[in-house]
Amino acid sequence: MTDRQTVIITGAAKGLGLAIAETLVDAGFFVAGIGRSASDAFNALPSDQRHFIEYDLIDLPGIPALLKQVVGAAPGPLYGLVNNAGVGLDGTLATQHATDISRVLTLNLEVPITLSKYAVRYMLRQRQGRIVNISSIIATTGFNGLAVYAASKAGLEGFTRSLSREVGRAEITVNCVAPGYMLTDMTAGLEGSKLESIKRRAPLGLPEPSHAAHAVRYLLEPGTAKITGTVITVDGGSTA
Numbered sequence: 001m002t003d004r005q006t007v008i009i010t011g012a013a014k015g016l017g018l019a020i021a022e023t024l025v026d027a028g029f030f031v032a033g034i035g036r037s038a039s040d041a042f043n044a045l046p047s048d049q050r051h052f053i054e055y056d057l058i059d060l061p062g063i064p065a066l067l068k069q070v071v072g073a074a075p076g077p078l079y080g081l082v083n084n085a086g087v088g089l090d091g092t093l094a095t096q097h098a099t100d101i102s103r104v105l106t107l108n109l110e111v112p113i114t115l116s117k118y119a120v121r122y123m124l125r126q127r128q129g130r131i132v133n134i135s136s137i138i139a140t141t142g143f144n145g146l147a148v149y150a151a152s153k154a155g156l157e158g159f160t161r162s163l164s165r166e167v168g169r170a171e172i173t174v175n176c177v178a179p180g181y182m183l184t185d186m187t188a189g190l191e192g193s194k195l196e197s198i199k200r201r202a203p204l205g206l207p208e209p210s211h212a213a214h215a216v217r218y219l220l221e222p223g224t225a226k227i228t229g230t231v232i233t234v235d236g237g238s239t240a
Helices: 015-026 060-073 098-126 147-170 192-200 209-220
Strands: 006-010 030-035 050-054 078-083 129-134 172-179 231-234
Touching: 006 015, 006 060, 006 098, 015 030, 015 209, 030 060, 050 060, 060 098, 078 098, 078 209, 098 129, 098 147, 098 172, 129 147, 129 209, 147 172, 172 209, 209 231
Parallel strands: 006 030, 006 078, 030 050, 078 129, 129 172, 172 231
Antiparallel strands: none
16 A cells, blocks of 8 residues: 555544544545534544545535545545445335435435546546445345335445446456444444344344444455455344
8 A cells, every 4th residue: 555545435424434434544544534524533533644524415416526626635646435424214115205215315325326436537547446335234134114225225236346347457446345233322222122132143243333444444455456346244243
């Protein structure tokens, strides 16, 4: 890895996105975070290794200018894109509002596709790059009340496989990391019996965001230059 390579992370202010940012800064990357607002935790990262741009990704037409702004502010070439930002709206499909369906599909699928489109243009110039899409085990297992979310993540995995074939000759890799249930504030709020049931499915125990973040870091390393079009599952073994 050369010095000051830039990696864009969407949804970098908290949760898994923040864990990815912390892990990549530790690895020596310059992190360009994108989200609706920064967080104290993100701003606590070394100031010479991070930059945050406030942007609501639902605004698709503004993404080309956003990428230009990010690349212009970065100290080095655009090396990686981590499409982490997303939303999961729980609800039975028959009663789910059309605007909620549209929002999930836009943020979870159309935004990563659009960001990848413009990021790839920069990567093609230098004939190298890494794209990592954050999927979910729900893409393959399904889950009651998350039909639209599952569809968006399954679509993201299909997009990953096809794009990897398009850009592979330019030494650009495209992969997914698919976390399962993680030890976060969300799972901490589950009722005891439901959480215990989820834990029992994972022989290694539920992963933490840092475990999924290290999978992302792995896919950015020089040694993974021949890994593309695949999905790394980080779920403590719950889908084994």
